[in-house]
Amino acid sequence: MNHIVILTGAGISAESGLGTFRDKDGLWTKYDLNEVATPEGFARNPDLVHEFYNARRTNCRSAQPNAAHAALARLQAEHSDRVTIITQNVDDLHERSGTTGVIHMHGELSGALCAACDHRWTAPQEMSPNDLCPSCNRTATRPDIVWFGEMPYRMDEIYQALSNADLFVAIGTSGNIYPAAGFVAEAHAVGTKTLELNLEPSTTAGTFDSAHFGPATEIVPRWVSEILGAP
Known part of the structure; x- marks a missing residue:
């Protein structure tokens, strides 16, 4: 990967x-x-x-970062290639867990x-x-x-990342808010594999190649360990 x-x-x-x-x-x-x-x-x-x-x-x-935030920071630090984190969230929990270069498409508190x-x-x-x-x-x-009716930030950067990704993963998203809800379609358009990690299926769950459901603090660390091939 x-x-x-x-x-x-x-x-x-x-x-x-x-x-x-x-x-x-x-x-x-x-x-x-x-x-x-x-x-x-x-x-x-x-x-x-x-x-x-x-x-x-x-x-x-x-608030404090949880195990899911920590797992993504670990993935970014230990993965052999690039890991791009895009978030709809306006909190800084990714950064406080050690993730760098986070794209905050909806701004920051x-x-x-x-x-x-x-x-x-x-x-x-x-x-x-x-x-x-x-x-x-x-x-x-x-x-x-970024409020409803306004253009999210850094969209050119986001679409560029999607166009050259090998895997697109959506974590904890509802699938109700565009343009983020359309990212899975953008990924499919260029042949990128897609995965949903969520507490329950999103409204776009049927468009992902595969999915795992459960609390983020359980399924995200498990998936990261699988990607890294480590316990």
Whole structure:
């Protein structure tokens, strides 16, 4: 196995205490996504949006990487060829487990963005609509997160990786959010083998060549050991 491209979704971080969209009584259920995860919602009520992402940032900083994150860091370090990690997640648990070069297609909780001049910087723990951009000094700061209706980051890079991958693996993804849900089709189009690792079948499960289901902390380390040929 040569170049491996891995897409991770919320399911890989769920066992670290970071809820998915579908978790009952999770953080997402307390907010209307149209109000906190769209440009229109931010324009209507920036205080609410900052409140939501401040809570997510606090939640993220108290979470710890789990065995699935550690296994992917091990794979990247020990695999004989390239391992590209693409994530839909906005947490930094991959990086804290030792993975490098992670492509955050939906942005990062640790980042701040100026809507006026596109300047980016490290977000403070608490953001507010009154924060000044350190570059243009305007009060147009927002979380550096890709909201619904916005174009994900680094798509050219992602499609290039998919076009020369030998194996595409989706871990903990729902298959509901595009363009990520279409990556398996992109991989198939160039003859790449595909694998789903998930707690339960995603909505695109039938399009993968093979799949293993179960908790990420169990199935991801097992798969990595198989790839590396080590216990």
